[in-house]
Amino acid sequence: MTQDVAALQLLVPEAKQLLDAVRDLAGVGLLQPAHVSLGYPWRTAEAADPSVVQAAAECTRAFQVRFAEARTFPPDGRGRVLVHVAPDDDEPFHELARIVQADLRQVHLSVARVMKGGDVPEVVRRVEPLLPLVATVRLLELTVQYGGVWQPGRRFALTG
Numbered sequence: 668m669t670q671d672v673a674a675l676q677l678l679v680p681e682a683k684q685l686l687d688a689v690r691d692l693a694g695v696g697l698l699q700p701a702h703v704s705l706g707y708p709w710r711t712a713e714a715a716d717p718s719v720v721q722a723a724a725e726c727t728r729a730f731q732v733r734f735a736e737a738r739t740f741p742p743d744g745r746g747r748v749l750v751h752v753a754p755d756d757d758e759p760f761h762e763l764a765r766i767v768q769a770d771l772r773q774v775h776l777s778v779a780r781v782m783k784g785g786d787v788p789e790v791v792r793r794v795e796p797l798l799p800l801v802a803t804v805r806l807l808e809l810t811v812q813y814g815g816v817w818q819p820g821r822r823f824a825l826t827g
Contacts, residue, residue, distance in 0.1 A: 670708075670711065671711060671712035671713070671811070671812060671813050671814070672707075672708035672709070672710070672711060672712055672811070672812050673708065673709050673710045673711070673712050673714075673715030673809060673810065673811045673812070674704060674706060674707040674708060674709055674809075674810050674811075674812070675704070675705040675706040675707075675709045675720065675767060675769055675807065675808070675809055675810075676702035676703065676704050676705060676707075676807075676808050676810065676820075677702060677703045677705060677760070677763070677804050677806065677807055677808075678700055678701070678702050678804075678805075678806040678807075678808055678822070679701045679702055679703060679732075679776055679802045679804060680700070680701065680802075681701075681800060681801070681802035681803075682701035682734070682752075682776055682778075682800060682802060683700070683701050684797055684800075685701065685752065685776075685778050685794050685797055685800065686698075686699060686701055686778060686779070688793040688794060688797060689750075689778065689779050689789075689790045689793050689794065692779075692785070692786065692789060692790060692793075693785070693786075694781060694782040694784060694785030694786070695779045695780070695781055695782070695785060695790060696747075696779060696780040696781075696782065697778075697779055697780075698777035698778070698779065698780060701776065701777075701778075702776065702777065702808070703754075703760060703774060703775065703776050703777075703804075704771075704775075704777070705760065705763060705764050705767065705769045705771055705807075706764065706767065706769030706770060706771065709767070709769050709809075712811045712812065712813060715809060715811055717809055717821055719767060720767065720807060720809045720821070720823055721823050723763060723766045723767045723807065723823075724807045724823035724824060724825050724826065724827075725823075725826050725827060726766065726827040727762075727763050727766065727807075727825045727826075727827045728825060728826075728827045729803055729804060729805040729824075729825045729826075730759045730803070730804055730825075731801060731802070731803050731804075732754045732755070732756065732759065732801070732802055732803075732804055733754065733755045733756075733799050733800070733801050733802075734752040734753065734754050734755075734776055734798060734799060734800045734801075734802070735752075735753070735754075735755055735798055735799040735800075736752060736753050736798065737750060737751075737752055737778070737791045737794045737795050737798065738750075738751055738752070738753055738775070739751070739787060739791070742783070745783065746782075746783030746784075747780050747781060747782055747783060748780070748781045748785075748787050749777060749779075749780050749781075750778045750779050750780075750781060750787065750790045750791060750794065751775035751776055751777050751778055752775065752776045752778060752794065752798065752800065753774070753775055753776075754774055754776070755799075757774035759804070760774045761774070763807070778790070778794055804825065805824060805825050806822050806823070806824060806825070807822070807823045807824075807825060808820040808821065808822045808823075809821045809822075809823070
C-alpha cells in the first residue's frame with residue numbers, strides 16, 4: 668500500500684521551455700510543472716499543515732535564480748536517469764527548506780526522467796542551448812498524494 672505523502676515544491680514557470688524541448692522524445696517522462704523540490708516526501712499527508720507553508724511563504728521574498736548547467740543523477744533502481752539543471756546559488760532554497768523543516772539534499776530543477784534505454788545525451792543536448800535560464804521564484808506549492816494519486820496543489824505566493 669502506498670503511504671499518503673505531501674511534497675513541497677517551488678514553481679519555476681520560466682523553465683517550461685526546457686520541458687517543451689524534450690516533450691516529443693520517446694522514453695522521456697516530464698516532471699511537471701517545472702519545479703525545484705524542497706521536500707519529497709516532506710511529511711505524511713496527515714501531518715502536512717498548510718498554515719506552516721503559508722507562514723513560510725509570507726516571510727520569504729521572491730528571488731531570482733540562474734540555472735546554468737544540465738546534469739544527470741545516476742540511474743535509479745529501475746534504470747531511469749533524471750536530467751536536471753542546477754542553480755548557480757542554492758542558498759535561497761536551503762534557507763526556505765530550513766524554515767519549513769524540509770530535508771533538502773541537492774537543489775535541482777527536474778527536467779525529465781529518462782526511462783531505461785532512453786536517449787539521455789539527446790535530452791541534455793536539447794536542454795543545454797536554452798541555458799543559462801534566469802527565473803524568478805514566486806510560488807511555493809504544497810501537493811498531497813492520496814492512494815498513489817497526486818491532488819492539485821495549494822499555492823502560496825512568496826511575499827516576505
